[in-house]
Amino acid sequence: MISSLRGRLFIGLTATIVLTGAIGAIFTYAWAFDEAIEIQDSALIQIASLAQSGSLSVNPPVREIEENAQVQLIELGRTAGVAPDQRQLFELKDGLHVASLEGHEVRVLVGTRSDGSRYAAAQPASVRDDTAEDMAARALLPIIALIPCLLIVTGLVITRSLRPLTQMAGNLDARRADDLHPLPAIDAPTELYSFIASINGLLTRIRLLLDQQRRFIADAAHELRTPITALSLQAENLDAVELPEGARGRVAALRQGMQRTRHLLDQLLALARYEAKPIASEMPQVSLDQTAKEVAADLLSQAADRGIDLGFEIVEPVVVRGEPTILAILIRNLLDNAVRHTPHGGRIDVGVFREDDWAVLQIEDSGPGIPAADLERIFEPFYRGSRPQGEGAGLGLSIVKRIADSLRGEVSLENMTGHDRSGVRAVVRLPLSRALDQPSIIEQPTPSPDPCFRSAS
Known part of the structure; x- marks a missing residue:
């Protein structure tokens, strides 16, 4: 059973159009066929009237009047002493008849002149039927051509009529x-x-x-x-x-x-x-690099207690739209997660920079990494992974994901594999704010006076 409303409408209207077209074609064919027969009868009457007035002479006695239509004008004489195959024509009354001539069925018009001589205009019935069928078939051509045109128009009308519903569904999906x-x-x-x-x-x-x-x-x-x-x-x-x-x-x-x-x-x-909080387009402009510095400064003592080297590798001035508190929560959760999972004596590198039209926050730690099986579910609420550590509740990364989505950004976690470094790289991309005049190209990162900034090594 077809569940699509568009499909149901199209099939229903198609069946209606085809059925109506078929019925109309049958009646049109019958009407055109009868009209063609009447036209040919009219032609016989006109030929007979010319013979009646003497405008057409019958010499020889059988004369071909119309070659394509095979109409013959036959002189029957004044008595019954005519050729055997014409005898039955002589015996017919004046008017239109169906008779047999030379073994073929013909449509014949018999008439009598004022001097008593008789004549007949005859046409084979098979020729008449072929001509009528051809004319009737030609009359069907507009209907046959109209049906597919109507089907195309029907499809377009249905599609256009249902477009508001499709657009509404698309708008809901995009929300x-x-x-x-x-x-x-x-x-x-x-x-x-x-x-x-x-x-x-x-x-x-x-x-x-x-x-x-x-x-x-x-x-x-x-x-x-x-x-x-x-x-x-x-x-x-x-x-x-x-x-x-x-x-x-x-x-x-x-x-x-x-x-x-x-x-x-x-x-x-x-x-x-x-x-x-309101949606991203209604939020104020915030300096992402400054917010990251403030959050990192708050966590410096916690990282120092664990012997972790926490610092910035690169800091570029970037402005995004968002509530300062919300951005601070996002950065704090990521840094707190990195501090808790980085072993004693480890290292956490923070970077804030511009990449095309995105403001990028990147945090790399030297922890054990995330099992591959946990990467797909790591952003689920209350999910702590297959090897939970520390006092986390499994909400931090879920909050980070929801904040990034609300700001029309994206967040990703990946394991770093290399000869000199292992751990987790967290990358948050947020749209740059267009309201401020930001430099399109920053050739060199400007070192920050903040004590947690370190030179790239």
């Missing part, structure tokens, strides 16, 4: 997952108004549901931070208390669990704040 603005009804066919209204109603209900979900996440995370912070302080106070060795291990495990919970709450709050 971001979090774009729940109502569909515009301007220029849409009136038949689609109820359909558009139903979709807009559904989008409104989904938006309200998502807003409730965001508020719940934000409120729950905010309310949970207070007791978690209090518990953390109480656990830290236990450091001054003399405890058995086994109890100290359990307290350390408790502190680690609360630290992980606090980190999860921070990520949930960051996610709730991000989802409440």
Whole structure:
């Protein structure tokens, strides 16, 4: 069964056109055939009238009047003493008849002159039928040519009529997952108004549901931070208390669990704040390089505690559209992820530069890398990989992905394989802001006075 509306309309209209054309062709053929017979009868009547008035002489007694139509004018005389094959013609009354002449069926018009002599205009029936069939077939040519033309026009009309529906589907497919603005009804066919209204109603209900979900996440995370912070302080106070060795291990495990919970709450709050922000085109302009420097400076002490060399390889001035807080969350999550997975004495290289029409943030670490099986799912919420480490909740990279998508950018992770370096390379590409006059070509990166900038080595 055909499920396409376009296919159903085309097949239904095609069947209607073909059936109507076939019925019309049958009636047209019959009408044209009868008309052709009547025309040939009229020709016999005209020839007979000329013979009646003496305008046509019958000498010899049988004269070919029209070679192609094979019309003969036959002189029958005044008595019945005519040739045997003409006897039956002499015996016919004046008028049109169907008779037999020389073994062939003919259409004949018999007439009598004022002097009593008789004549006949005859034409073979087979010739008449062939001529009538040919004329009837010619009458069908316009109908035969019209049917495919109508099918083409029908297809074009159906395609054009359904184009608003196709465009609407394309616009919906091109939307971001979090774009729940109502569909515009301007220029849409009136038949689609109820359909558009139903979709807009559904989008409104989904938006309200998502807003409730965001508020719940934000409120729950905010309310949970207070007791978690209090518990953390109480656990830290236990450091001054003399405890058995086994109890100290359990307290350390408790502190680690609360630290992980606090980190999860921070990520949930960051996610709730991000989802409440406007879309990229409505965001202000932000210096990506400056934001990256500020975030890296905040993490310098954490990296130093782990013996990690954190610094910039290249810094170029680039401006993008986005909320400073959102961009800081994106960069912090990537750097925090690199710090947590880089072993003691490792290295993290950060680069901010321009590539064609993109602002690029690149972070390379010297960690163990990501298993190939985890790369496809690494951006899924709460997915920590096949070998989770540290206190991460599996939300950091998911938030990075969603922020990059909302800013019409892209993010990718890949394992670096080489003789001198291994680890993970995270690359974020964001569209450059066109509102500011940025240099089209930067020949050399300008060293930054920031202490975390290092010369390329």
